[in-house]
Amino acid sequence: MSDLFAAAGLEKDAPRPLADRMRPKNLSEVVGQDHLLGPEGALTRLLRANSLGSLIFWGPPGTGKTTVARLLAHETTYVFVQLSAIFSGVADLKKAFEAARARRLAGQGTLLFVDEIHRFNRAQQDSFLPYVEDGSVILIGATTENPSFELNAALLSRARVMTFKSLDEEAIRKLLARAENVEGKPLPVDADAREALIAMADGDGRAALTLAEELWRAAEPGETFDRRKLAEVVQRRAPIYDKAQEGHYNLISALHKCVRGSDPDAALYYFARMLDAGEDPLFLARRIVRMAVEDIGLADPQALVVANAAKDAYDFLGSPEGELALAQAVVYVATAPKSNANYNAYKAAQRLAKEHGSLMPPKIILNAPTKLMQREGYGEGYQYDHDAPDAFSGQNYWPESLGRKKLYRPVERGFEREIGKRLEYWERLRRERGDAS
Template sequence: MTISKQLSFIDTTQQPLDIPLAERVRPLALTEMVGQEKLLRPGSMLETMISSDNYSSFILWGPPGTGKTTIARLIEHSTAHAFCPLSAVLSKIAEVKVLMEEARKRLLTENRKTLVFVDEIHRFNKSQQDAFLPYVESGAIVLIGATTENPSFEVISALLSRCHVFVLEQLSDVHIIKILSRALTEIPKELQADEEALAVLAERSGGDGRKALNNLEMVTRRMSRGETITAEQVVQSLSQRSLFYDKRGEEHFNLISAFQKSIRGSDPQAALYWLARMLESGEDPMYITRRLVRIATEDVGLADPQAIVQAIAAKDAVHFLGMPEASTALTQLTIYLATAPKSNANEVAYFAAKDDAVATGHHKVPLHICNAPTKLMKDLGYNKNYRYSHSFANNYSYQKYFPDTMEEKTYYTPSNFGFEKEIQKRLDWWEGLKKKQLEDEKKKKE
């Protein structure tokens, strides 16, 4: 049996006895989809691909529960092409290569393309994504990826450049309520729900249609036939869920804020607690890693130049290992940053420079530090009197690098901690050389 058959979405040989509500109410036509009207309107690029069964590779990017998998299933039901789904969580590189070879042979022997749907494509590492490239280029497969993460960061550039990116919008409360109202008719208990109950379910879903349906199903398990669901019953049912964590809600931002502030406050114990809270609640480890890289430059900076090195190494480890093995890499980096000397001089310096840059963006670059690749530019004074530092004693000779029409400014002031103490010594030394040079030049003029 081939891998594509094993992974088929619509293998009906064995139906489960208790199909989840979210599956029972999954749309069977594009016109039944809620919340993606702009993406799927008649004549749109994606709608035209589906209706004509003429596909080029694309990626569906959007939050959870917005319809990415549903679109893929609708394509599988309607296409005359071979359709092979893959899960980036479950599939191994060997399986991917076997499926790619099947697709190549199918194109040669049957003249049929293979639509390969990769759910959570961002979870495939670089080597796994590389395996698709020659088959996409040859036309053996049409790649359809689905991801909740920004493809610019999670999909290799060579593959991304060959795919159109379709963005699915987060569902509004109005959309969620419409989905829930339709789903109530599929529940055999003949239940009703008041408007406030539906509003609470929509609010708690965070724009995730699947989550809203799962919550509704959980609430209805306690209901008797013919009852009306109230907001109070919804709140009571949902409040009993353990480790509730909305990745786009307030608690998401509260936890990451507590995490960063604990590191900034040099408390590794509290930082580890908040790290574990996020990881065990299902937070994306790459989201935490990106914040740690930011912390390395925002809160540690040049007080410990190794902080950014450690952060990038941890990022690579998280990509390479995945969860749960990557938890120790995140733990190590968290402890390193929390116990490192702290300085926000980087951030202060940048924002000060930014303010001046915005206000003085019309000032010209001084001609003496412009390159002069042509004779005309040399004749106009480009690069004239430029002092090449390495031609002078101490590899230093003062010259003004700011615009001629602007005074020199000091943006970066090192802290008194860690390596920045050494940086201050260097700055003081160069300042002394500058002062002596200017004094000598003044004496020569006199």
């Protein structure tokens, strides 16, 4: 399209977004991806060795995936062809593949860039394979989603994944400085507002330049925005977060591990991040209950009570007051003593049940409602624990062929320390009464 504008002599008059005007002309101008494009970066090494193969560019929006793909074609002799999985179908793919194969026969390579490649279905992704294998195309697919989940294993095995990182604050600062040079004027913000603007970009270079452009449009001559005015002029960009995709799982994983690691401050941070991004508070409430039973268990039995109470409080109060109850539960479970002893015991019991099938319990703990069962010895010899010394008979309740097993091993933390003492006491009584089998 830009070539058509140029041919008509209209390109200079056509309005172009700042982000488009500032698109890097060579790889050295790309910011924030030194691990790929620095002197010893992964892509730099491939270009230096002249061994560019099919690649998957994986990373958040605005990190330079499309730009780098274009520039790679300029660094080589390949013809650059771009498709978008959003707008392209089977016919477009077939046309691109046939043209690429014709170029290959003429001695010309094709670099086929497919944006949002994860949006192609499995069959469409498979259609790339023969053309990648015979060298008709060097495929570069760009995706914001985890390739492990969204791309066919066969396609992934034929391409190397290059991970693009969110731009850090220094990279965003460089972009804004370049924008000021391009526009020939400083951003109409004070130092504090500039830092707020960098944070608003959320690691997205395109968003940073778009926000800067909005500021220049909004500012009166000589006007300088502070942080408060900045927030009024530029509506804060929504966090990058899809509740059905990887961002969702990354943050809930982070929250859970912070609780398990007894860091209430980090746990609250990720909890707030998820709420800020629009997560369902009841989903978070369910996960807090899970943390209480999986990572705390009987080290603090109150954790489950608190987690359930927080869920009930949210149901009763609604938003936004109810979120405070959930935040209180987050702090409680993060600061509670930790134990996965019950979790491990349950898993071990599941394995034992599956491995040994339908073993008969010992007859002493079976009821005998019929005379036949009484004659067979059901219930014979059972000792009623309340009548035994210390209210503990110490009888063996395990199937005879299995023998006694130890599944639950309480930790020396919190309330489980007391449980451990009880178990040791009962074990001693069993030994004394001759039934430690």
